[in-house]
Amino acid sequence: MIDDWQCLETAQGGDEKAWRDLFARHYPSLVKMTSCITGSIETGHDLAQESFVRLLRFRIRHHTGSVTSLLSTIAYRLALKEKHRISLYHRPDAALIADGSPSPLELAIRNDTDRIIFRVMQSLSVEHREILTLRLMSGHSYEEIARITGIPIGTVKSRVFYAVKECRQMLKERGVFK
Amino acid sequence: MTHPDADTLLKFALKTLDQSESSSVAEHLSVCEKCKDLQQKILGELARLEEVEIHIDVPAPPGLPRRLRLPLAVSRWAAVLAIGFLLGYMTAQLSDPVRPVVVQQRLIPTRAEVSSSGFVSCQAIDVTTSP
Numbered sequence: 071m072i073d074d075w076q077c078l079e080t081a082q083g084g085d086e087k088a089w090r091d092l093f094a095r096h097y098p099s100l101v102k103m104t105s106c107i108t109g110s111i112e113t114g115h116d117l118a119q120e121s122f123v124r125l126l127r128f129r130i131r132h133h134t135g136s137v138t139s140l141l142s143t144i145a146y147r148l149a150l151k152e153k154h155r156i157s158l159y160h161r162p163d164a165a166l167i168a169d170g171s172p173s174p175l176e177l178a179i180r181n182d183t184d185r186i187i188f189r190v191m192q193s194l195s196v197e198h199r200e201i202l203t204l205r206l207m208s209g210h211s212y213e214e215i216a217r218i219t220g221i222p223i224g225t226v227k228s229r230v231f232y233a234v235k236e237c238r239q240m241l242k243e244r245g246v247f248k
Numbered sequence: 249m250t251h252p253d254a255d256t257l258l259k260f261a262l263k264t265l266d267q268s269e270s271s272s273v274a275e276h277l278s279v280c281e282k283c284k285d286l287q288q289k290i291l292g293e294l295a296r297l298e299e300v301e302i303h304i305d306v307p308a309p310p311g312l313p314r315r316l317r318l319p320l321a322v323s324r325w326a327a328v329l330a331i332g333f334l335l336g337y338m339t340a341q342l343s344d345p346v347r348p349v350v351v352q353q354r355l356i357p358t359r360a361e362v363s364s365s366g367f368v369s370c371q372a373i374d375v376t377t378s379p
Contacts (some may be wrong), residue, residue, distance in 0.1 A: 084312060093309035101304045115307070123310050175302070184300045191300075206298045212264075227264035235258060238293055247293050 074137035079130060093122060096138060099208055100145050106203040107149040108156070109192070111175040117152060121145040135217065142208060143218045146200075183246060190240045198233035205230050251283055252276060261290045 072080075072088070074095070080088035097118055104121075105114025121144045128140070172185070179185045191202055204215045212230070216223040241247040252260070252273050259265045260273045277284050 081312070086312060089312055090309055094306060097306050097309075098304040102302050105302065111302075119307075119310055126310075126312070178303045179301065180303055181301065187297060187300050188302075191297075207300070209298075227262070231255075231259055231262055231264055234262060234294070234297070235255070237297060238258075241293075247296075 075130070075133045078125065078128075078137055082126060082130070089126075092137070096141055097122070099138075100141055103142060103203055103208045104145050104149045105175050105178075106192070106207055107146070107200055108153055109173070109175065111178050113152060113156075114175075117145055117148045120148055135214070138208075139210065139214045139218065142204070142210060142214070146204070146218050186244055186246055187237075187241065190237050190244070193240070194233055194236060198229055198236070201226060201229040202233040202237070250276075251280065254286075257283065257287055258290055261287060261294055 072091070074092065077088045077092045077095075081092055100118040100121060101111070101114045103114075104117040105111045108114060108117070121141055124144050125137075125141055176185055176188065179188050191199060191206075194202065200219070201215060201221075204210045204218060205212075210218065212223050212226050215221070215226045219226070221229075238247055256265070256269070256273060260270060260277075263270075265273065277287055
């Protein structure tokens with residue numbers, strides 16, 4: 071399998087196949103991340119697409135880090151901007167979650183236990199939810215999360231710890247964990 | 249034997265302990281079955297959190313912009329040549345300023361126009377122009 075950076079350079083040179091391969095490799099996890107951060111799967115798709123468009127225009131000077139990390143950085147910043155824009159005009163779908171109806175994002179989760187775990191994660195504070203999404207959903211290392219978010223690595227580790235601790239507690243209360 | 253508390257075991261599983269603490273816990277786990285079982289339980293729960301599946305339909309990727317279909321090297325050379333041509337043209341204009349045009353005139357007297365006082369009326373004709 072061709073390396074991500076080579077794939078990106080080839081795609082920037084106009085190669086459609088390299089572009090499709092890169093897209094297929096990274097799109098699903100990127101949508102998961104942006105959907106979880108914004109709370110909307112539709113917005114998640116839009117932001118993921120926009121992230122790929124920006125990736126195409128990215129001037130590659132050196133292969134520092136991974137293409138995954140670069141994409142996540144672009145997507146994360148777009149997600150934060152979008153969240154801010156949405157909050158200025160209307161409330162997030164907390165109301166949907168509060169009355170028990172599944173949101174469109176939850177409907178994309180087919181397993182019942184997965185849905186309970188997801189709801190618990192979404193009920194965390196914004197900072198904890200975002201860090202946990204980057205760590206558990208997107209699989210980024212602590213160093214990558216620190217670079218993506220601009221948060222010191224010590225704070226990243228601390229937030230992951232408290233987020234996971236809280237999740238485990240809530241899931242024990244709901245009978246998912248013993 | 250001091251058993252690490254639940255928070256320490258969780259931090260160990262999350263790999264957020266510093267190196268010396270981490271080594272100390274690892275050493276304890278190698279000899280304590282009870283803590284080792286607790287650690288396995290924590291790891292199992294972490295793995296479960298990571299397994300949450302969100303079904304994502306993958307659409308077709310955005311199309312490559314037309315300009316990107318030209319090899320980038322060609323686009324860059326085209327840009328360099330265009331800039332070079334423009335600079336060359338501007339330099340040529342600056343080093344070759346417009347000189348004033350000199351017009352030489354010949355004065356041709358006409359006999360019929362000689363006045364009584366002797367002044368002669370002349371017709372001026374532009375003979376040459378030169379830059």
